[in-house]
Amino acid sequence: MTLGSVTSREVWPVAYPRGEVRPADFRLVDVPVPEPGTGEVLVRNTWTSVDAALRLRLRETAPPGYFPAFPLGRPLDGVMTVGEVVASHADGFAAGDTVWHAAGWRDYAVVAAGQPALGGVGTLRRLDVRAAPAQAYLGALGANGLTAYAGLLHVAGLRDGDVVWVSAAAGAVGSLVAQIAKLRGHRVIGSAGSAAKVRYLLDEVGVDAAFDYRAGPLPDLLAEAAPDGVDVYFDNVGGDHLRAAIGALRPHGRVAICGMISEYAAERSAPGPDNLMLAVTKSLTIRGFRASAMAHLIPEMTREVGAWIRAGRLRYRETVVDGLERAPAALAGLLRGDNTGKTLVRITR
Ligand SMILES: NC(=O)c1ccc[n+]([C@@H]2O[C@H](COP(=O)([O-])OP(=O)(O)OC[C@H]3O[C@@H](n4cnc5c(N)ncnc54)[C@H](OP(=O)(O)O)[C@@H]3O)[C@@H](O)[C@H]2O)c1
Structure with missing residues (x-):
């Protein structure tokens, strides 16, 4: 197989961001299209994912226990992507197949079939x-769907009658958490960073109450939206949001710590919540999790979330950025809160 004079563009980090992510921290590099060997496929990527958690790996050292830091001057290994197989030397894959894998932010990737990536979530699949457009497998039917589904149902252990608060609720993961909780019959409160996102939460996501966390003191906003407190807090933000949740949780309340985006750009972590003693007095459970450790739930999640999407009961928004070269700007935008729903880069040439 030869693609003649075609080259592949790859986005490489060349400096670790200090504070905000800047396009100058990355370089677009032309490389020859790689040749697949035995057991490998060559994929032409069509959509690539932009995720908050990439920021955790764009630093000298990633947090202990997490995936390692991205090396500088190399393509990013460990970013979810979908594309079309253009050549296959691997059993079970043929030219024309649409696949996902974790070698994103580039035009072409050689991927070894069966080699685990991102804890199994990003293994070539x-x-x-026919069930959904390819890019949906980067969002609602992919790692974001898994994160929302596993975090809410398996980590927070959603129970009948629970009142649920979701932060960053207008984002990729949060908007799915809010909808899954609603589909399971719960009262749901969503928070986000603008009046437009609050409208989106009320009108499209269908939460019962929503607030803009910038509009006043967080504990007051939460108390107004949930006067009787909450039972489950799905944390995407950390910091003052986690503190407010601990204050508002009812006895035996549960927190699923999914992420702490408010801290990702900080050089040093902020001190933890100063009201943690309430975890003792109210018998709270506070549990962090990684969806990458729950890849076994992908078939269950795909079945259930897929059925809700097909029935028109779960909807998702996409913030689409055109052009591989704009992936770093898309990441910067996501971290600033420019996105609603899933942030995607459509790879065009
Ligand atoms: N545990 C896991 O396995 C796992 C997997 C995937 C993602 N995650 C986590 O899930 C969370 C959401 O990730 P995502 O990729 O779906 O991103 P996203 O929610 O689509 O985008 C991130 C959103 O965070 C909000 N935000 C940014 N800075 C903030 C701040 N200082 N305070 C409050 N909100 C802030 C912004 O919305 P506003 O306009 O509302 O501020 C922004 O749109 C992240 O914490 C991520 O690390 C965890």
């Missing part, structure tokens, strides 16, 4: 594009 053929996708059913």
Whole structure:
């Protein structure tokens, strides 16, 4: 197989961001299209994912226990991507298949079939594009769907009658958490960073109450939205949001710590919540988790979330940025809160 004079563009980090992510921290590099060997496929990537958690790996050292830091001057290994197989030397894959894998932010990737990536969540997998468009497998039917589904149902252990608060609720993970909780019959409160996002939460996501966390003191905003407190807090933000949740949780309340985006750009972590003693007095459970450790739930999640999407009961928004070269700007935008729903880069040439 030869692609003649075609080259592949790759986005490489060349400096670790200090504070905000800047496009100058990355370089677009032309490389020859790689040749697949035995057991490998060559994929032409069509959509690539932009995730908050990439920021955790764009630093000299990633947090202990997490995936390692991205090396500088190399393509990013460990970013979810979908594309089309253009050549296959691997059993079970053929040219024309639509697949996901974790070698994103580049035009072409050689991927070894069966080689675990991102804890199994990013291992090369053929996708059913009759059921949903390919890019949905980067969002609601992919790692974001898994994170929302596993975090809410398996980590927070959603129970009948629970009142749920979701932060960053207008984002990729949060908007799915809020909808899954609603579909399970719960009262749901969503928070986000603008009046437009609050409208989106009320009108499209369908939460019962929503607030803009910038509009006043967080404990007051939360108390107004949930006067009787909450039972489950799905934390995407950390910091003052986690503190407010601990204050508002009812006895035996549960927190699923999914992420702490408010801290990702900080050089040093802020001190933890100063009201943690309430975890004792109210018998709270506070549990962090990583969806990458729950890849075994992908079939269950795909079945259930897929059925809700097909029935028109779960909807998702996408913030699409055109052009591989704009992936760093898309990440910077996500971290600033420019996005609603899933942030995607459409790879065009
Ligand atoms: N545990 C896991 O396995 C796992 C997997 C995937 C993602 N995550 C986590 O899930 C969370 C959401 O990730 P995502 O990729 O779906 O991103 P996203 O929610 O689509 O985008 C991030 C959102 O965070 C909000 N935000 C940014 N800075 C903030 C701050 N200082 N305070 C409050 N909100 C802030 C912004 O919305 P506003 O306009 O509302 O501020 C922004 O749109 C992140 O914490 C991420 O690390 C965890």
